[in-house]
Amino acid sequence: MTKPHLSRRRLIGSTAALAAATALPMPLWARGRSLTHANQGFGSVSGEDIKLAIGDHHFSTGGRSGHAIAVNGTVPGPLIRLKEGQDVRLHVTNNLNEDSSIHWHGLLLPFQFDGVPGVSFPGIKPGQTFTYEFPVRQNGTYWWHSHSGLQEQAGHYGPIIIESAEPDPRYDRDYIVLLSEFTPIHPHEIMRKLKVGEHYFQRQMNSAVEGDLSGAERRMWGNMRMNPRDISDVTGSTYTYLINGHGPADDLQLEFKPGERVRLRVINGSAMTFFNVRIPGVAMTVIQADGKDVEEVEIDEFQIGTAETYDVIVQPKDGSHAIVAEAMDRSGMGIASLTSHKGHTATPPPLRKIPTLTMTDMGMMDHAAMGHDMGDIGDMDHNMRDTSLLPADVKVGPGIDMVAPMPTDRMDFPGLGLDKVAHRALRYTDLKAKRMNPHREIDREMEIHLTGNMERYMWSFDGKKFTSVTDDPIRFGYNERVRVKLVNQTMMAHPIHLHGHFFEMVNGADHMHQPLKHTMVVQPGGTATFDLTANEPGDWAFHCHLLYHMHAGMMQVVTVRPFPESAKS
Template sequence: MPAISLDRRTLIRSAALGCGGLAMSTALPAWARRGTPGLAAPMASASGEEIALSIGHAMIGVGGREGHAIGINGGTPGPIIRLKEGQKVRLAVTNTLAEESSIHWHGMLVPFQMDGVPGVSFPGIEPGATYSYEFDVRQSGTYWYHSHSAMQEAMGLYGAIVVDPAGPDPVAYDREHVILLADWSFTHPHTLLRKLKAQGGYFNMQKQTLAGRLAGKDQSPAERRMWAGMRMDPTDISDVTGSTYHFLVNGHDTAANWTGLFTPGERVRLRIINASAMTNFNVRIPGLPMTVVAADGQNVQPVETDEFQIAIAETYDVIVQPSSDQAYGFIAEGIDRSGQVRATLAPRLGMVAPIPAIRERPLLTMKDMGMGDMDMSGGGDMAGMDMSGGDMAGMDHGAGGHGAMNMRDPSVAPQVKMGPGVATLSPMPTDRTGERPTGLEKVDHRVLTYRDLKSLAPNADTRAPSREIDLHLTANMERYMWSFDGQKFSENTEPIPFRHMERVRVNLINDTMMPHPIHLHGHFFEVVTGNPGHHPVKHTVNVLPGGKVSFDLTADALGDWAFHCHMLLHMMSGMFRVVTVRHEEDAA
């Protein structure tokens, strides 16, 4: 949000809200009963069949500083766009910047010409121009929108979309709050990328130390020698960290104390959206269990948990039912634990929830290198290992950088273009959809996994896939090169072709040591989790380091669609492809 100056009128209005807000809220529908971020106004909203949005410069105030942002209708985040399933909508977007811009409606099923990706589905919005997006609203749930131009998303050009169902909502709730998570740096994203290309671990301030080893928090000398021999760093978990990022809820940091109101005993729906550029978050509300009721806008069978990881671009709807007259902390902690943001759920404004200490930062393991459950803690030399099966026999330990584990056998992944941009191929990638994600492996409470998610309605397409596609997520992390199958998008890669309505299984194989939230535009797919008939239906799936994820896709949307990692700097560095869906006769 723009920086806020508090005058006497604002203070009086806020005090009135604090005294009478709960009483007034009972007269409003559940979706309208939102909290307010401290003394600031709540996020604006826009609804109806005609919505005007203006992209332009804005100011943001975080941590006592003010900085330049790119916002919508004067602020960041932009207004919550509230729609109804079955309606038509026309969104007239005016670009007041001096550079091209765009808006992509993330997770919305729209004609490809309305998808908002310059160079793929439309030309972009030129400076001073207005582009009208028009489409039928074919779904309900929690989604969001953001720019697909010039890394403007990282500068603040994003906002929430909430679509109410045409019929009765299967989720019962008394009140709701939209919670937009984001990361913000006063350093321009182009500068962040340039620093990473110069030094892959530039923002990693949590490397192992002698003091950490003596305290038993870091690896043994033998383990450290082994990792050093492979020229890899087990603390290399997030590219851009809390050393430069401020973590935000609805545009506000911990000190600003965004507050969502509740009356004790109410069922409160939290629509949680990760609108970050580069940060996956671990989310918890200490002392308050969460019941997950939707993932990526699609209803799931309710499942209770104490914490979950939300990858960039994912959304989760949860129900909480606070029974006590107290403040609860909504905690979103970066997965590398370099920072966190605390918001407050409370029965009255002015209450402040505790700020927990940031937990011990995690370390990567051999599994994160695609080596399965191999235990390497007993020695520091891999040269004597007998891997007669051939999986590790082709590793090149002298390649330098993160290129220490090159797989030389081309029969393993013949479609991968080997070269300086491919440092590793995972020797033994495993399905990790049932595992706790990075940093949550050892916590002493319940943690959500993908296998816990089951779609509420039976999966619509019961056909078996007619074919399979393997797609490797590849990188040279030290040189900050990211790609699919060893090819950056800029290398004139061919689109991934699908025939209209064909059923295909896509296997994503992560050959890097970082998680990748992979997003397909224009479609939903079923993540294969061992819950046949009720696989979770998603538009974004997080592939853990050294892991693999399969999803079944019915290619039901004609056109050209972006397919990419939603870590913005990974996408900008090459982890992007185009999926094309054509009729059989057109494909021929």
């Protein structure tokens, strides 16, 4: 039995050691200010037998510090490096005083090792060790995180890199860029505050009515008891935004040599944040989405939803360049420097103007943009609350306080705040699978509605809050080909994740080149569609990856049956 190869580093005392651990395939450095706590940053584990230990921790960055949950003593936890075609056994020991788990996000594996308590296994009790064991059937950029309670918010997450059996000659240097947040507030206290008042963490809402809107628009939003800057539930008022576990004050630096092509594996490992990612003055070429190869597309900025990954190649000029991960509501940003000068940091750009929601985000025609009269505000408010517009299988009740009267396909929308930038912003419609998909006719079509009551902080699918695996699951026959249309009845974007599978986004590409994804953002008041071949038997979680939305009920179980003969042994 091969013993796990553990990083020599047990305690990372500087950003230099951090980037050495996160750079692939050769050890690289990053240099910055010393950190106040030795265990900030993460190491690397690999091999066929890997040991992971979950425990309590203390984390500090900038002016914020507080309790965290660490894995192998670090926040984020270690990079797990695997190779396509190998077998792996991951021995996870829970040293917390509460149950825990690890879900391997985006990995194809037997469902009993997917790591979702109450769905695919019981969870890991305090003091116990659970061994996940499966063959590695893919390559690419992925990540792992807790699926127990709200532990993911507290630091229980980390990256996964699976090396391809076929080397890629397109780049010379390889870095992880893991985006996340830190807050000293306990996640259960955040959830309590959101239930008491969903605007608790928002500090930018009132200013929206001053200069951005006409008088008619202000009256319209006021009468609807909504705010056009109701963008993010939890914001920079409590979050410090992190790159590789480092806040802006930590001066994280990633080195390159002039002329080198650098691969950046961008992972959104946050609990609640959409990030707009750019390197001012440096073009990015997207080569993978959610670990799957796509045709190369050159862009200047992309929005990444919670739980998505994008791999890009850049070729920066000599000097220092800011890697900017700006929160979608522009309440803060994560910062690192891509530099060819050891010890030099780039000056980050200022935060941009806060974006404002439009009637399109409410699932209505944008009357102001079309130059029309705002019409009868009372009628508009009535239409947005008219549950008779919903299909009969959507449960109508206190869990729904908004209906999108005219939801439209928004796959071509680059994300809030990026639709009017002068440079190239990535859209889902830009993505095409690099390898041809098998040709399959659609066997069945279904529609799922994303529903919520923002004031009461209730979130659901089809108006039905998830409570247990025995609740009416979404049923697919093994190897059935289903077209699933997601209809967002809310004014917030939702990153929807299906465990255990990759689906094909119906984004305008021909059906043989629809891009494969495991997580897809459904824009406010819009629709998004995917084609799924349900070829992974078992019970799988299906949920919004905004942590507090999932915790509030926006989750369901997908069950794929029967098991094929080859999987019954």
